[in-house]
Amino acid sequence: MERCIYLDHGATTRVDERVLNKMLPYFSINYGNPSSMYFLGRRNKRAIEEARNDVACNIGAKQKEIYFTSCGSESDNLALKGVAYANQYKGKHIITSKIEHPAILNTCNTLEKQGFEITYLNVDKNGLIKLEELNNSIRTDTILISVMFANNEIGTIEPIEQIANIAKMNNVYFHTDAVQAIGNVRIDVQKMGIDLLSMSAHKFYGPKGVGALYVKDGVNFERIQDGGHQEKGKRSGTENVAGIVGLAEAIKYAYREFEFHNKNIIGLRNYFINRLMKMNSDIKINGDLEKRLPGNINVSFPNVDGGELLLKLDEYGICASAGSACSTGESKPSYVLTSIGLTKEETQGTLRFTLGKENTKNEIDFVMKILENTLKL
Numbered sequence: 001m002e003r004c005i006y007l008d009h010g011a012t013t014r015v016d017e018r019v020l021n022k023m024l025p026y027f028s029i030n031y032g033n034p035s036s037m038y039f040l041g042r043r044n045k046r047a048i049e050e051a052r053n054d055v056a057c058n059i060g061a062k063q064k065e066i067y068f069t070s071c072g073s074e075s076d077n078l079a080l081k082g083v084a085y086a087n088q089y090k091g092k093h094i095i096t097s098k099i100e101h102p103a104i105l106n107t108c109n110t111l112e113k114q115g116f117e118i119t120y121l122n123v124d125k126n127g128l129i130k131l132e133e134l135n136n137s138i139r140t141d142t143i144l145i146s147v148m149f150a151n152n153e154i155g156t157i158e159p160i161e162q163i164a165n166i167a168k169m170n171n172v173y174f175h176t177d178a179v180q181a182i183g184n185v186r187i188d189v190q191k192m193g194i195d196l197l198s199m200s201a202h203k204f205y206g207p208k209g210v211g212a213l214y215v216k217d218g219v220n221f222e223r224i225q226d227g228g229h230q231e232k233g234k235r236s237g238t239e240n241v242a243g244i245v246g247l248a249e250a251i252k253y254a255y256r257e258f259e260f261h262n263k264n265i266i267g268l269r270n271y272f273i274n275r276l277m278k279m280n281s282d283i284k285i286n287g288d289l290e291k292r293l294p295g296n297i298n299v300s301f302p303n304v305d306g307g308e309l310l311l312k313l314d315e316y317g318i319c320a321s322a323g324s325a326c327s328t329g330e331s332k333p334s335y336v337l338t339s340i341g342l343t344k345e346e347t348q349g350t351l352r353f354t355l356g357k358e359n360t361k362n363e364i365d366f367v368m369k370i371l372e373n374t375l376k377l
C-alpha cells in the first residue's frame with residue numbers, strides 16, 4: 001500500500017470500521033423508504049428514531065430536539081436562516097465572529113442582502129472573542145448570537161458557556177457551530193446553555209454527507225427547504241438512512257472513547273510542537289495553547305511558501321493543509337489568520353496539521369525529518 005501519513009483530520013476523517021459495518025445493511029437489505037407504511041419502511045423509521053435518540057443522549061438533548069441534515073454546512077444554514085426568518089418580527093440583528101467557517105459567514109452575507117444586520121466580533125491574538133465586546137454589541141433588536149465552539153484553522157476553543165450565559169440574560173438565542181468540537185471535547189447542550197448546535201459526521205469518524213442540528217425545544221425556527229413532512233417538516237427530503245445510522249454510531253464511539261484517544265493525541269501534539277520550536281525559534285504556533293482542540297497544530301514557518309511545502313510533504317505521502325482546507329486553492333490569505341494579527345507573509349508560510357486517533361510517534365518523527373531536510377531553517 002502507498003505510504004500515507006494523514007495529518008488532516010480537521011478536513012475529514014476516515015470512517016471507523018465499526019461505523020461502516022453498522023451502515024452497510026442500509027444500502028442493501030434495509031432499503032425501504034422510512035415514510036412507507038410496510039415493514040421495510042417502518043424498520044428504517046425505527047432506525048432513524050433510535051439514531052436520533054443516541055445523538056440526543058450523547059449531547060444531553062431530548063430526542064425530538066435533533067434534526068438530521070445533509071452536512072455541517074446545511075445545519076449552519078438551517079440554524080441561522082431558520083431562526084432569522086422566524087424571528088424577524090422581533091428584530092433583524094445577528095451577532096457572530098470574524099473567524100467563523102464560510103458556512104456561517106456566507107449565510108450571514110446572504111442574510112445581510114435580505115435586510116438583516118450582522119455584527120462580526122473581533123478576536124484577540126489567540127483567536128478568542130471578547131465577552132465585553134459581545135455584551136456591548138447586543139441591541140434591543142438582536143435575535144441571535146452564533147459563535148463557533150472551536151475554530152477549524154487554529155483550533156481555539158471559544159468561551160461557550162459564558163457566551164450562552166450572556167445570550168440567556170439578554171433573551172437572545174445562541175447557536176454554536178460545533179462541527180470541529182464534537183468528538184474532541186465533551187459537550188452537553190443543556191448544561192452549557194446552548195440553544196442550537198451544528199455537527200457533521202465526517203469530522204468524527206462518520207460518513208460524509210450527513211449532519212445534524214440540535215434545536216432546543218421551544219426555539220422558534222422555520223424550514224428553509226420546501227418539500228415533504230420529513231424531520232417534522234423542518235427538513236424535507238427522503239432521509240439518508242445509512243448516513244444517519246452512521247452518524248449516530250460514530251458519535252456513540254466518539255463520546256465513549258475520545259478521552260482515551262485524546263491522551264495520545266495531546267501527547268503527540270505537544271511532542272510535535274516542541275520539536276518544531278526547537279527547530280527554529282522564529283517558528284510560531286498560532287491559536288491558544290491551552291484552550292485548544294487536542295489535535296490542532298497551526299504553525300507559521302518564517303520565509304516559507306506554505307503551498308510549496310505542502311507539495312513537498314505530499315511527495316512523501318504526508319497529508320496536511322494550508323491554513324484550512326476551505327481556503328486552499330485560493331491565493332487570498334486566510335481571514336482567520338489575518339484576524340489574529342498575522343502578516344500576509346506569515347499567513348503564506350502557515351500550515352495546519354490536525355492529528356487523529358490513528359497517528360503514531362513514528363509518523364511525527366518522519367514528518368519532522370522531512371521538514372528539517374526541506375526547510376533547512
Ligand SMILES: *Cc1c(COP(=O)(O)O)cnc(C)c1O
Pocket residue numbers: 010070071072073074076101103148150151152177178179180200201203209211
Ligand atoms: C467542516 C466544517 C463545516 C462544514 O461541514 P460539512 O459537513 O463539510 O458541510 C462547518 N463548520 C466547521 C467549523 C467545519 O470545520
